[in-house]
Amino acid sequence: MTGEESRRGRTPFVLRDMTLTDREALLELWVEGWAAAMPAIDFAARREWFRERLAQMAREGFVLRGAVDVATGRILGFLALSARLHYLDQIVVDPDHWGKGVGEALLEDAKRLSPQGVALDVNQDNRRAIAFYEKHGFRRLRPDRNPVSGLPTWSYGWGEVVPADPGLNPPAEPESP
Numbered sequence: 128m129t130g131e132e133s134r135r136g137r138t139p140f141v142l143r144d145m146t147l148t149d150r151e152a153l154l155e156l157w158v159e160g161w162a163a164a165m166p167a168i169d170f171a172a173r174r175e176w177f178r179e180r181l182a183q184m185a186r187e188g189f190v191l192r193g194a195v196d197v198a199t200g201r202i203l204g205f206l207a208l209s210a211r212l213h214y215l216d217q218i219v220v221d222p223d224h225w226g227k228g229v230g231e232a233l234l235e236d237a238k239r240l241s242p243q244g245v246a247l248d249v250n251q252d253n254r255r256a257i258a259f260y261e262k263h264g265f266r267r268l269r270p271d272r273n274p275v276s277g278l279p280t281w282s283y284g285w286g287e288v289v290p291a292d293p294g295l296n297p298p299a300e301p302e303s304p
Contacts (some may be wrong), residue, residue: 137227138196140203140265142236145191152202153191154178156219160204164223164253168276181207184216192236194220194229196301202228208245209236215247225255234263244286260285 144293145153157177161170184191184207190254193205204220220230237245248271249256265283273280 129221134193138203139198140223140229140232141194142192142194142232144298145193145202145205146256149191149193149202150178150181153181153193153205156202156205156221157217160222164256165250175234180216184209189216190240192233192240204233206233206237210241211287213241213244213246215245218247230259231263234259238285241285244288246282246284246288248273248280248282251281257281 149203154174154177158170158174161168171194175227181191187209188211189207189209191205191207194203195201196203202221203224206219207217208215218230218237220233225288245265246258246268247265250273250287251257251270260283265285265287268284271280271282272278
């Protein structure tokens with residue numbers, strides 16, 4: 128949805144590049160979204176790790192795009208994508224907007240930005256995300272494991288992606304205090 132009137136209770140939003148002024152809102156949304164998706168993990172304790180991860184992704188040329196409520200300016204979701212690596216590091220949606228077109232619009236934006244293909248990793252226990260990616264044409268490539276939590280993950284791809292080397296995972300999160 129890019130500013131059109133919403134249907135079925137959807138909030139009108141636009142997609143735009145995220146900036147440094149959006150950083151705190153992105154951090155809050157990341158904690159909230161991931162806590163709802165994977166409640167067994169303390170994402171509030173990982174907030175500072177993600178702050179550094181955002182800075183690292185900016186240095187590495189990742190694109191940060193967000194879905195922003197037209198009326199309020201509130202960020203409803205965002206993605207972090209390296210078009211050069213064809214890797215979607217993050218896609219996070221406010222839980223109040225799950226199933227309302229925000230994630231779909233962000234994923235379509237990722238495909239537009241990396242038309243050759245997109246690779247990503249997803250926790251095997253995150254069944255909602257797995258169903259979402261498969262619904263949108265992603266295929267399971269191989270099993271893997273999160274280097275920090277040890278939780279099993281799946282590598283997925285869309286388009287002509289070559290599976291990433293399993294040894295090239297994003298930087299590890301620090302252990303929880």
